[in-house]
Amino acid sequence: MKNICELPVRTLKSAILKREISTREVAHSFLERIEERDSEIHAFLTLDHEQVLDNADKIDNQIEKGAVSDKSILAGIPVAIKDNIVTRGTRTTCGSKILGNYIPPYDATVVDFLQREGALILGKCNCDEFAMGSSTENSAFFPTRNPLDTERVPGGSSGGSAAAVASGFTPLSLGSDTGGSIRQPAAFCGVTGLKPTYGLVSRYGLVAFGSSLDQIGPFGRSAEDVAILLNAISGHDPRDSTSSHRPEEDYTARLQRDIKGTRIGICPNWFTSGLDPEISSSVKHAMEILEGQGCSVIEIDLPYSDYAIETYYIIAPAEASSNLARFDGVKYGFRSSDHTDLESMYRNTRTQGFGEEVKRRIMIGTYVLSSGYYDAYFLKAGKVRNLIKQDYLKAFEKVDFIAGPTTPTPPFKLGEKTTNPLEMYLSDIYTVGTNLAGIPGLSTPCGKTSTGLPIGLQLQGPHFSEAGMLNLASVLESELGN
Ligand code: GLN
Numbered sequence: 001m002k003n004i005c006e007l008p009v010r011t012l013k014s015a016i017l018k019r020e021i022s023t024r025e026v027a028h029s030f031l032e033r034i035e036e037r038d039s040e041i042h043a044f045l046t047l048d049h050e051q052v053l054d055n056a057d058k059i060d061n062q063i064e065k066g067a068v069s070d071k072s073i074l075a076g077i078p079v080a081i082k083d084n085i086v087t088r089g090t091r092t093t094c095g096s097k098i099l100g101n102y103i104p105p106y107d108a109t110v111v112d113f114l115q116r117e118g119a120l121i122l123g124k125c126n127c128d129e130f131a132m133g134s135s136t137e138n139s140a141f142f143p144t145r146n147p148l149d150t151e152r153v154p155g156g157s158s159g160g161s162a163a164a165v166a167s168g169f170t171p172l173s174l175g176s177d178t179g180g181s182i183r184q185p186a187a188f189c190g191v192t193g194l195k196p197t198y199g200l201v202s203r204y205g206l207v208a209f210g211s212s213l214d215q216i217g218p219f220g221r222s223a224e225d226v227a228i229l230l231n232a233i234s235g236h237d238p239r240d241s242t243s244s245h246r247p248e249e250d251y252t253a254r255l256q257r258d259i260k261g262t263r264i265g266i267c268p269n270w271f272t273s274g275l276d277p278e279i280s281s282s283v284k285h286a287m288e289i290l291e292g293q294g295c296s297v298i299e300i301d302l303p304y305s306d307y308a309i310e311t312y313y314i315i316a317p318a319e320a321s322s323n324l325a326r327f328d329g330v331k332y333g334f335r336s337s338d339h340t341d342l343e344s345m346y347r348n349t350r351t352q353g354f355g356e357e358v359k360r361r362i363m364i365g366t367y368v369l370s371s372g373y374y375d376a377y378f379l380k381a382g383k384v385r386n387l388i389k390q391d392y393l394k395a396f397e398k399v400d401f402i403a404g405p406t407t408p409t410p411p412f413k414l415g416e417k418t419t420n421p422l423e424m425y426l427s428d429i430y431t432v433g434t435n436l437a438g439i440p441g442l443s444t445p446c447g448k449t450s451t452g453l454p455i456g457l458q459l460q461g462p463h464f465s466e467a468g469m470l471n472l473a474s475v476l477e478s479e480l481g482n
Contacts, residue, residue, distance in 0.1 A: 442459045
């Protein structure tokens with residue numbers, strides 16, 4: 001069978017279950033691709049070929065016995081995992097030196113779910129340290145490169161997961177999105193990425209960055225592939241107290257349905273200065289296509305979204321500074337050998353173990369939480385967050401979805417923004433509002449720049465509107481010929 005690495009997940013799964021191809025052969029094909037090109041892309045941090053082939057054999061055995069069958073959502077399908085999601089017995093670094101040799105004793109719930117559904121877990125993908133960044137250059141190990149132009153970044157923080165799908169190293173991968181880290185790299189790498197509604201996917205086993213913002217979500221080459229992976233990873237988890245109790249839904253059921261009458265909101269001030277003109281025209285072109293399919297495009301106002309970046313960069317670092325207090329050289333991973341007493345052990349471990357950006361966030365976070373500043377910053381940011389959320393809820397009384405650009409610029413060059421953190425933070429200007437409001441957001445490819453760089457369109461919708469959002473993306477895909 002040819003082109004195994006390009007097949008849609010549905011086709012690949014059916015070929016595996018019909019025994020036209022074994023899981024081992026599938027694994028071989030993808031491992032071969034990885035062998036050929038990952039020395040250039042650096043999408044993976046940890047990948048054990050032998051173990052992948054062993055696991056493939058196990059899945060083939062289960063297929064033989066009927067334990068993995070048509071009912072298994074991901075029978076034999078490879079999935080790569082961002083390295084801030086814990087995997088029992090496999091190193092989980094979070095892209096950080098402080099967890100450089102950390103081997104978790106348990107699996108994240110999403111990893112359990114993937115295994116339950118017959119998926120073949122491929123390996124762990126590179127990311128910005130503790131998911132802080134927009135280019136994967138903050139990984140303590142190496143940067144990942146954009147497979148479409150290796151001089152450029154793949155986006156971040158889930159850059160390894162996005163680049164792995166875009167390179168054909170895997171049909172599916174998982175990322176995490178605290179402020180845009182699935183959607184922004186999806187846009188930069190020309191793939192589809194979804195940040196689910198807060199609570200739809202368990203965070204148990206996701207190393208916490210900003211707990212009230214973090215969500216795990218899928219990457220794939222199409223809306224359908226993303227919907228299939230979402231089917232596998234969503235659902236209630238008693239081990240995550242913020243996990244939703246909603247009944248499970250089939251996210252593939254509504255794909256390629258008529259979108260006539262769908263009301264799509266656009267926010268005119270997202271199309272003003274600061275947005276790359278080629279992105280602006282691609283997104284507008286996609287809106288025309290949607291209108292041609294019978295959608296109505298309605299202008300909306302999200303006045304407080306102007307404060308989304310500022311609000312996010314108070315709340316996320318505050319939560320991060322508290323979450324990262326656990327990395328002290330005692331409980332996990334790296335411990336500095338250079339110490340004379342407990343305090344110098346803590347200090348030197350954290351000084352040597354964390355990178356620049358993580359330290360910057362811890363400093364900002366402890367500052368905005370400290371007595372005397374708490375009311376002025378953290379408390380205030382919480383109030384503005386609520387106003388941002390109310391803006392969205394009000395908008396969703398008028399429209400079904402909101403569409404706009406995912407990123408203000410196309411993928412930038414490696415090193416271009418590393419010396420200017422504020423510039424880097426602005427990469428997330430269109431994505432952070434989604435996390436602050438807890439709503440879902442998706443990035444789907446909607447064109448290319450004149451130099452061939454991918455452009456992403458972002459859809460945002462009310463809480464738990466993933467099925468409709470994926471439908472809209474699937475229709476757009478076929479209309480654009482993606
Ligand atoms: N780029 C943003 C940040 O650095 C978002 C990161 C994320 O979503 N994990 O915080």
